[in-house]
């Protein structure tokens with residue numbers, strides 16, 4: 001049984017009347033890439049700041065590495081690497097010096113640090129930029145530097161708060177690959193994002209947050225089983241009679257069929273051969289059709305079903 005790395009129980013955080021965290025519960029095990037997914041304002045950053053003891057909270061308990069987390073729990077903090085939303089590096093230090101500075105907060109021996117800094121530089125792919133000052137780096141490269149500063153001391157737990165916001169696709173892929181590599185080397189990762197694709201791509205377990213609470217939790221497969229929606233099928237059609245639409249609506253596994261703007265959209269609750277059944281029927285009826293699209297449920301569909309609104313408002 002993997003060790004519990006983070007345990008958050010009944011955490012409540014208010015900003016005056018606003019309840020930012022409403023009895024939040026989370027348990028994260030060693031070796032996980034744990035995704036915190038939620039729209040802007042759902043409380044992800046607040047949860048992270050409470051977890052790091054950077055923010056006072058009103059109620060609840062937080063344990064990290066099996067010990068209560070307090071502002072002066074330095075032993076635990078040494079083993080945590082943090083990459084926050086805002087890039088925080090020193091303009092007057094080079095790439096190498098910045099990473100060395102942050103690593104030096106935890107590792108005093110310069111000789112020991114040398115390897116760690118080199119490894120972090122390799123890791124984020126900044127080899128050619130080690131002598132650059134931050135103002136010469138693009139947004140994506142700056143983010144990579146920010147990550148290198150957060151992870152060089154080889155922490156057991158790495159917390160990343162939306163590290164890919166406003167990052168070019170190449171840097172984004174580099175960052176996502178890097179996270180998986182850190183994880184394969186033994187680090188437990190907490191990753192917050194409002195991009196469902198990223199969370200689906202890298203996270204072993206996902207907590208979907210809304211209004212300061214966890215509204216769904218599980219692997220992406222488990223989350224997808226929670227909703228009735230299986231695949232969604234769309235067919236371009238020049239015309240479709242009311243009768244034909246009604247017939248399609250009655251087919252096995254179909255729970256909704258809508259025809260609008262020359263597009264037939266059929267939502268199915270699991271089942272197989274749905275596309276073939278629909279296309280065969282259209283052919284039998286002599287209806288000629290254009291392109292056919294199918295889509296499996298996404299984390300957005302889960303969010304939509306539970307909360308009635310889109311993840312990306």
Ligand SMILES: Nc1ncnc2c1ncn2[C@@H]1O[C@H](COP(=O)(O)OP(=O)(O)OP(=O)(O)O)[C@@H](O)[C@H]1O
Nearest residue numbers: 015018020038039040041042043044045046047194
């Ligand atoms: N310092 C603060 N003072 C007052 N309200 C705050 C403060 N920080 C956050 N909030 C509010 O608390 C709620 C949760 O915010 P939080 O930043 O934790 O959400 P988030 O999910 O991280 O969103 P984002 O992705 O935008 O960072 C929001 O309604 C936000 O407006």
